[in-house]
Amino acid sequence: MAFNYQRIIIKIGSNVLTQKNGLPDQQRIAHLVDQISAIKKQGKEVILVSSGAVASGRSLITVSEKADAVAARQLLASIGQVKLINTYSQLFEKHNILCSQVLVTAEDFRDRKHYLNMKNCLEALLQHEVIPVVNENDVVSVTELMFTDNDELAGLLASMLNANALIILTNVDGIYNGDPKAEGSAVIDEVSGKEIDFSAFVSSGRSQFGRGGMITKSTMAQKTAQLGINVHIANGTRDNVLTDLLDKSVIHTRFVPSKTASGKKKWIAHSEKSATGSVLINAGAREALLSNKATSLLPIGIVGVVTDFKKGDVIKIIDDADKLIGLGIAEYGSDKARERVGHKNQKALVHYDYLYLQG
Secondary structure: OOOOOOOEEEEHHHHHHHHHOOOOOOOOOOOHHHHHHHHHOOEEEEEEEEEEEEHHHOOOOOOOOOHHHHHHHHHHHHHHHHHHHHHHHHHHHHHOOOOOEEOOOOHHEEEEEEEHHHHHHHHHHHOOOOOEEEEEEEOOOOOOHOOOOOHHHHHHHHHHHOOOEEEEEEEEOEEOOOOOOOOOOOOOOOOOOOOOHHHOOOOOOOOOOOOOHHHHHHHHHHHHHOOOOOOEEEOOOOHHHHHHHHOOOOOEEEEOOOOOHHHHHHHHHHOHHHHEEEEEEEEHHHHHOOOOOOOEEEEEEEHHHHHHEOOOOOEEEEOOOOEEEEEEEEOHHHHHHHHHOOOOOOOOOOOHHEEEEEO
């Protein structure tokens, strides 16, 4: 039985799209487009998250070695993005498929209004049988505003669009239980259940051209799977990897989805970077929140307000060991929260419907 996914996010890493010299691998890109087109023609919806703008820029212009690293990246990305999207456009055209360019920044996910605007735009593209080609807008993204890498961006899109699956293409066969180069190391076929500390057996070395290593991929994949989405990590340099993966005939790592979360909870789950305030809770509240019962965060369980926030802000919920328990939307501001700390019979600071718990 093949995987029968209706809506798929496919993320192609720079280490798949680039040759050893750092320039784009045109044949590989064309082969991947052929596979994506075949999947699309089966009536499935595909969103493509593609790295490769900087590499494409590198094929067109030489930047002085004296140039500032951020400025050089912005310059290469700005020139390269045009080349990259033109390459995709021409290749998809051969299959009579339209593609579009969607450039995003981390800021677009932090603000609920921006988030919904982007979601509506992507939904409209899919409705019109278009393949959105999404990339981070490196031209305006500076370090503190950047995604960890395009894996994080792909995970955010998967939860935003309620995708059935996220396929991450890298240059190895999946996640290994040791150093991929070491004898006896094998690909982990399936990951399911609670958090796993991948750093124990995943090599932290990054690929030559990518920003994110395997640990980043593993952590993001697990978080996405916990939101009810299948995640696959596979080798994009293998021929027919996408079609073989969907037919279950290629070795790779699959993260088995657990529960499904509401759209709003999915947004909150990815909002840690945009959380403005934080509150400290006691052991009783921690136990109640992490039990299997649906529980809201009440003032009686709060020990104190750590950083200020306004009504409607995403806030962090932290226990006495300084561990992040969850994220939620504040029902009122930090001033009122301080007045109510430790009091019984008070309105919940975070209602269960707007609460996302880690793990």
